Amino acid sequence: MSAGSGDPRASSEGARPAEEVGAPLVGHADERSVGDGEDSRAVPAGRVGRAHGLDGSFYVTGARPRLLVAGGTVRLDDRTCTIVRRAGTDEHPIVRLEEVRDRPAAEELRGRELTVELAEAPALGEGEWWAQELVGCEVLDGERRVGMVIGLMELPSCEALEVRLVTSGVDGQHKSAGSSVGQLLVPMVSDAIRHVDPKRRRIDVNMAFLGED
Numbered sequence: 001m002s003a004g005s006g007d008p009r010a011s012s013e014g015a016r017p018a019e020e021v022g023a024p025l026v027g028h029a030d031e032r033s034v035g036d037g038e039d040s041r042a043v044p045a046g047r048v049g050r051a052h053g054l055d056g057s058f059y060v061t062g063a064r065p066r067l068l069v070a071g072g073t074v075r076l077d078d079r080t081c082t083i084v085r086r087a088g089t090d091e092h093p094i095v096r097l098e099e100v101r102d103r104p105a106a107e108e109l110r111g112r113e114l115t116v117e118l119a120e121a122p123a124l125g126e127g128e129w130w131a132q133e134l135v136g137c138e139v140l141d142g143e144r145r146v147g148m149v150i151g152l153m154e155l156p157s158c159e160a161l162e163v164r165l166v167t168s169g170v171d172g173q174h175k176s177a178g179s180s181v182g183q184l185l186v187p188m189v190s191d192a193i194r195h196v197d198p199k200r201r202r203i204d205v206n207m208a209f210l211g212e213d
Contacts, residue, residue, distance in 0.1 A: 044115050047111055074114040076099075081097040134196070134198065139203050165182050192209050
């Protein structure tokens with residue numbers, strides 16, 4: 001299903017399709033928002049974990065396997081580094097970067113974040129989007145502007161768009177379970193989200209379904 005088909009899926013790894021209308025759409029929300037002062041178009045690929053062997057290889061914690069491919073590049077601090085080795089498993093990947101030559105160098109980097117520019121991230125399946133494609137999108141209910149996506153939040157049953165409202169509320173008293181004044185959580189289910197168009201930076205939501213009409 002293509003963008004705008006009305007079946008939203010957002011994920012760091014590309015959520016799997018929901019089989020029923022209104023079913024939760026699986027994914028993993030990044031703990032980032034527009035106000036974090038970081039480039040929201042950079043996709044986190046994981047963090048440097050403990051060193052493996054003597055050649056500079058290391059485990060990646062919190063890894064996103066699709067982004068860790070031999071021959072690909074990642075950003076590490078202010079450097080662009082090339083992945084020359086990818087081993088281990090998807091759960092516990094091991095990588096070696098061309099710019100990290102030995103074990104001491106790898107140990108020094110432990111805890112540092114690895115990112116991939118959104119434009120260089122691999123394409124996801126039809127109807128799937130990286131979370132970074134949704135942050136910054138305008139949120140509307142038909143022709144009525146609701147606000148802007150400032151982040152994604154992981155809920156027990158699904159992900160939710162964290163929306164900064166245009167005002168303190170559409171009717172001045174905008175409230176929702178899990179939301180605060182001036183913000184609204186929109187669950188990533190097809191009953192709540194009609195249409196996602198990341199190219200136009202627009203998301204159409206059903207405020208009536210959310211009980212906010």
